[in-house]
Amino acid sequence: MTTLTDMLASPLMQRALIAAVVVGLAAPVMGTYLVQRRLSLLGDGIGHVALTGVAAGWLVGNALDLTPYDVLAVPGAVVAAVLGAIGIDVLRERGRTSGDIALALLFYGGIAGGVLLIGLAGGTTANLMGYLFGSIATVSQTDLVTIAVLGVVVLVVGLGLRPALFAVSQDEEYARSLGLPVRGLNLVIAVLAALTVTVAMRVVGLLLVSAVMIVPVAVAQLVALSFRSTMRTAMGVGVGVCVLGLVITYLYPLSPGAVIVCLAIAVYAGVALVRGLLRHRAPGDPHLDVPDDVIVTP
């Protein structure tokens, strides 16, 4: 019990917990739209590009002699992630490159660019580790404000535009026939996904960012029938694993990102197992009571 009060009293942990709640709520909202449009790996692609942004911010910070030298790393990541997300959407829409290939290009270009730029900035790849795997323990007051503001933007737009974002993710062609501004809505999703990646970057790291967006949705899909309940369940799972994961890393010296993602996957496995057992027991008859098309002699 004293451990718990100690933990809550620590300003460092307070900031980390707020960040975890924001990420746990915002990431699954965007993850739901990405899974719906079958772009589960988009977050990963954006995460890789964000690494180039981190290194570029670092390079600029060094060149301008700013203190701390990495003050531009997060803004750099935001810019790179947004540009990368818009780029992939344009590539996808033009149809010349399949979404799959566009993602692959983003993956390789992002990592290679990041390592290249950090080298130019006079750093080593070790400097990138905090961004690749998360360093929630070092979340500063400024970081927290950035995370909170971006997280609220993602939540407000992602939930407020839900009918339109649902329509465009469900059936893009039909959304066009409704007269919806499909290209604009696609860009909204791309930009929000990019912001989510940079928000989650400090908590779980760029390499695992996508997991916080996607795995809670995978869990929710197992139990939910509707889009609305999928999104709500995913948000609940997201907050749960982020906060619990953080508490565990307060007690044991483990990487928060890895613990959070492993927890999420454990929840998925557990729910899948229970669901499998329940389904097995009571298979319902899904058939409607309709007359046959042909005459069948008994």
Place this chain on the structure above:
Amino acid sequence: MSQQDCPPAGDDPAAAPVLDVSQLDVAIGASRILRDVTFAVRPGEFVALLGANGSGKSTLVRTVVGVLPATAGRVRLFGVDLTERRHVPWHRAGYVPQRSTASAGVPATVAEVVASGLLTGVGFRRTPDGADRVRHALEQVGLADRARSAVATLSGGQQQRVLIARALVRDPELLVLDEPLAGVDSASQTAFATTMARLRDRGVTVLVVLHETGPLAPLISRTVVLRHGRVVHDGPPPPAAPGNDDAEHHHQHAHAPDEGADGQHRAHALRVEPGGLP
């Protein structure tokens, strides 16, 4: 075909066309799918769009509902050119795409999918009586009891009816359907024909892509036939092609629709006189 050769279109030839397609060319990549397509649909008409696989029927309807851009020529919906996307009264048109897209990567209920048909404009506004309209649309396709089911758990034919409800929920003046009967059992086809007859009686204008006219045959007021991306027939339904006009075939059509369940409803293969070709 010159303008004068065109048969009088619609119930009221003087009425402004709901849909006006003129000299439309559509190319996708290097292939030119539609060439010089000109036709109009007037208020209250029930127009069937026929033609073999690959003749450009789906491309034509996807273009007139604003999914595909025209390469050349012009499409006007309710008098507004489709290139002026912001000014087109999209809420007056309903579109039923060819089946395949009722479910996506995340579960969604039948009611959620149908409710997406209520969106117009930028998509901010929610319709106040949305829930009632969704229920009414589902009643019209006989799926009211499945509103809360996940779309992915429905059969193909039921998913097709969900897509029809999604278009009906808009209460459209023009309904554009792309092969709504494909993969639908004969009882549902008959029910669908009844729904369409009721809509027509209410004054809804219909443009429907069909492979076989089936139970819709008595409703069709005009037929447009495409071949290799060109209009080769525009007028009353043409006679069936040889092999499809045998006595037994006609015999089946003489039956009342509710007797249709006792035999496979065969396709109308249509014969088009070559006279209409440019």
